[in-house]
Amino acid sequence: MRHPFFILLVLVLSARPSPPLRAQMLVNPSADQLMQLLRSQPGVDISAPVTATAAFDPPQVRPGEKAVYRVVFNATAVSVNWPEKIPAPPGLKIRLSCSGQTMQPVGGEYQNFATFDYDVRADGPGQFTLPEFTADVYGKPVVIPAAQFEVKADLPEPHEPARQLLVEPSATNVFVGEVFNVRVLLPATAAGAIEGVSDIQLNGDGFVVDKNSVRQSIRPVATAGRNVTAYIYETSLTPIAAGKLNLSAQGFTAGMNFGGPISITGHLTIPGGPPKMILLDSEPVAINVRPLPGENKLPGFLGAVGNYACDPPNLVTNALKAGEPVQLNLVIRGLNNLSRVNPPLPPRADGWQIFPAERGGIVPATGTNNPGASFKYTLIPLTDALRATPAIPFSCFDPARGRFIDLSIPSLPVTVLAGETQTNADAALMLVENSAAPEQKTGLSQLAAAPGWTTASLVPLQLRGWFPFVQIFPALGFAGLWFWDRRRRFLEQHPEIVRRRAARRALRREQRLLEQAAASADARNFVRHAIHALQIASAPHYPAAPRALVCGDVLQILTAPERDGKSGNVVRRFFTAADAAAFAGSTENPAALLAEKAVLQEILLKLEARL
Amino acid sequence: MNILIKKYFVALGLLLAVAQCAWPADENHFRTGVTAYEAGQFDVAAQAFHDSLAEQTAAGTLLNLGLAEWQRGHAGEAITAWEQARWLNPFNRAAPQSLLYARELVAVNPPELTWFEEASTWLPANWWTWLAGVSLWLAVALVTVPGFLRRRKAGWHQTVAALALGIFLLSLAPAAGILTRSKIAIVTDKNTALRLTPTTAAEVVAALPPGEPVRALRARGNYLFVHTQNGNGWVERRQVQFLCPE
Numbered sequence: 006m007r008h009p010f011f012i013l014l015v016l017v018l019s020a021r022p023s024p025p026l027r028a029q030m031l032v033n034p035s036a037d038q039l040m041q042l043l044r045s046q047p048g049v050d051i052s053a054p055v056t057a058t059a060a061f062d063p064p065q066v067r068p069g070e071k072a073v074y075r076v077v078f079n080a081t082a083v084s085v086n087w088p089e090k091i092p093a094p095p096g097l098k099i100r101l102s103c104s105g106q107t108m109q110p111v112g113g114e115y116q117n118f119a120t121f122d123y124d125v126r127a128d129g130p131g132q133f134t135l136p137e138f139t140a141d142v143y144g145k146p147v148v149i150p151a152a153q154f155e156v157k158a159d160l161p162e163p164h165e166p167a168r169q170l171l172v173e174p175s176a177t178n179v180f181v182g183e184v185f186n187v188r189v190l191l192p193a194t195a196a197g198a199i200e201g202v203s204d205i206q207l208n209g210d211g212f213v214v215d216k217n218s219v220r221q222s223i224r225p226v227a228t229a230g231r232n233v234t235a236y237i238y239e240t241s242l243t244p245i246a247a248g249k250l251n252l253s254a255q256g257f258t259a260g261m262n263f264g265g266p267i268s269i270t271g272h273l274t275i276p277g278g279p280p281k282m283i284l285l286d287s288e289p290v291a292i293n294v295r296p297l298p299g300e301n302k303l304p305g306f307l308g309a310v311g312n313y314a315c316d317p318p319n320l321v322t323n324a325l326k327a328g329e330p331v332q333l334n335l336v337i338r339g340l341n342n343l344s345r346v347n348p349p350l351p352p353r354a355d356g357w358q359i360f361p362a363e364r365g366g367i368v369p370a371t372g373t374n375n376p377g378a379s380f381k382y383t384l385i386p387l388t389d390a391l392r393a394t395p396a397i398p399f400s401c402f403d404p405a406r407g408r409f410i411d412l413s414i415p416s417l418p419v420t421v422l423a424g425e426t427q428t429n430a431d432a433a434l435m436l437v438e439n440s441a442a443p444e445q446k447t448g449l450s451q452l453a454a455a456p457g458w459t460t461a462s463l464v465p466l467q468l469r470g471w472f473p474f475v476q477i478f479p480a481l482g483f484a485g486l487w488f489w490d491r492r493r494r495f496l497e498q499h500p501e502i503v504r505r506r507a508a509r510r511a512l513r514r515e516q517r518l519l520e521q522a523a524a525s526a527d528a529r530n531f532v533r534h535a536i537h538a539l540q541i542a543s544a545p546h547y548p549a550a551p552r553a554l555v556c557g558d559v560l561q562i563l564t565a566p567e568r569d570g571k572s573g574n575v576v577r578r579f580f581t582a583a584d585a586a587a588f589a590g591s592t593e594n595p596a597a598l599l600a601e602k603a604v605l606q607e608i609l610l611k612l613e614a615r616l
Numbered sequence: 617m618n619i620l621i622k623k624y625f626v627a628l629g630l631l632l633a634v635a636q637c638a639w640p641a642d643e644n645h646f647r648t649g650v651t652a653y654e655a656g657q658f659d660v661a662a663q664a665f666h667d668s669l670a671e672q673t674a675a676g677t678l679l680n681l682g683l684a685e686w687q688r689g690h691a692g693e694a695i696t697a698w699e700q701a702r703w704l705n706p707f708n709r710a711a712p713q714s715l716l717y718a719r720e721l722v723a724v725n726p727p728e729l730t731w732f733e734e735a736s737t738w739l740p741a742n743w744w745t746w747l748a749g750v751s752l753w754l755a756v757a758l759v760t761v762p763g764f765l766r767r768r769k770a771g772w773h774q775t776v777a778a779l780a781l782g783i784f785l786l787s788l789a790p791a792a793g794i795l796t797r798s799k800i801a802i803v804t805d806k807n808t809a810l811r812l813t814p815t816t817a818a819e820v821v822a823a824l825p826p827g828e829p830v831r832a833l834r835a836r837g838n839y840l841f842v843h844t845q846n847g848n849g850w851v852e853r854r855q856v857q858f859l860c861p862e
Contacts, residue, residue: 083836450710453710456676457705466742
């Protein structure tokens, strides 16, 4: 039953119901209030184990009808390394249609949810199973469970198709830069329930979305030949590229959370409870964007596309003094895109210094006049010879007429008196500085005559792989020096270590010579090297020069049983033979001592072990 | 010791001579580019300068490449080349002059630099790093080596060590500035879309003109999340050129 009148409500609702706040933290009362506010907000839970759900929406459709295969992770969208292809069963046409991320309150904290939607259709009836597969989330594999899908030719009524958004542009044939409106609709369910849509994104290459002109409403609309109540999101788009561009929309169902003011008309049912935050998208709509004509472009065109007009310029006063600034006010009127209209650039005019325009805000519509954007120019006459302000070139492109329109600001008559603080000579000087100097300073430079400074790469040294290794070398050098110095100081305090080490080296050398003498049956040299070896092995214990040691000194190093036993006897025999040869002039061949080589080596081994 | 120092310098000279022979500077492409530019063949000139850069990156070649690209109407590529020339040799005033002119004409701002990034522009980019490295090791050597060599620490040892340490500390901030400046890129395509998410169908939040500087914050696939003077968003990697191409 239709009501004869509509009820207009304006609700201002908060964006989302906040979860219960965590216990307030103790904060310093003098701390920044913003910090207190931030600390009191619920945290974002990123520690929960990541899980995935997968389902077809709706699970049953007719052949050719659209269904949505939807995978939801409790993780951020950027953390999900979503595979390029998913294992679709044969007979199922599947295409990634959109993805998005939202944040929902869970257990006192917010949690991120990333959703991936696929457009699924099947030409014939059948039972389809999309098998389980994995995707990497935060670098770890997460299993996406299998999902069932059925296509039946004879579905029982009531049958509700997949919910989706509708995109309705106000124009589908526009010029580059021409602003047009777009409506995104979410019709009520078959049961008449309606809900809002949050995080709406308009997807498409080559459009700029005006977020400042967003309006929301719920009202009956005629769509697909029938009247339905729908949630409507309206905004303005500016195409910035020419060609056939596709425009689509996506957003999350948000229940009764509208995130801002909304106008509601008619009788309707808005279900309560927490929103389900289901990602929906729309079929793409083709927009034909034509480029602006290249010919007949007028001076002063700065990209203003639309039906614009300029009010007569208003000079604060036309009686000026040279050197004193004066303000010129300008209002550009139009229906769309006023906040983005660029003011005309000040011309370079002899005798005038003109500063770029300052934006003055939006002027409301009056009578038959459209609203307008106001601008203020500051002009300084530099000489008293001036009789009028310079004309400021400006033009726009009117898409309805398909041509450029001249909106140049005309010059205004002025009377300039000689300034009190500046002479005409000063003004002339300033004029020269303002006009001639910048031309020279800001031109392109000359060609370089030679390649000049070279480098192997523009990448900073710190980022090149070899650079840390180059820094390691001096560090290693200094570390080596330090260790060397430390060891040297240690050895200076413990000279016995040096002596013993030198003795071991000398002992090994004498043992080699001993072996050679024994091998060649040279008994005299054998005895001489044996004595040297015994002296060298005993010297560090005193300490003394090896040559200064006599038989008794060597015997002192041996243990008492060794000294009194065979070892001591052999040592004595060697020393006796050597002394006889050295002091008594004996020519007797000590060949018999060669037989004691094994005992001698045993003694030397013991002495070496005691070093 | 004097003989050792002489030997060191002789070895260093030989090394440099060998390096010079092993890496000959071929200026044929550069000369071809200059001739083509002067003849008004800017496409040929740009290609020749690109070829020259492929052989050796040089400040003068980058400057000339920028001029050729500017004449071809490629403002983004021109501004990138001039920024790279300034990166390599900030003492040459030609690149900043062209940058000033080009930015005025295409109405884009220079990159917003922090104080330590501003300081890093005073010297060629790699000088700061060498300065920091050499001054650090010089200070360490002057403090430690006399002790190792059992030499008495002279007053000049300590003075030079303190000076080197001061230079090291002062060069740290510009060296960090070099790192952060290396994340700056220049938009090259007209009406480059700054998107809300890193997908081709994502909502466009702003259109960036060629020459607009952006600062890359992170990357995902073929997209870069950038900070611009129009806000943050994602741009396609191929639509921007880094000052320090990898």
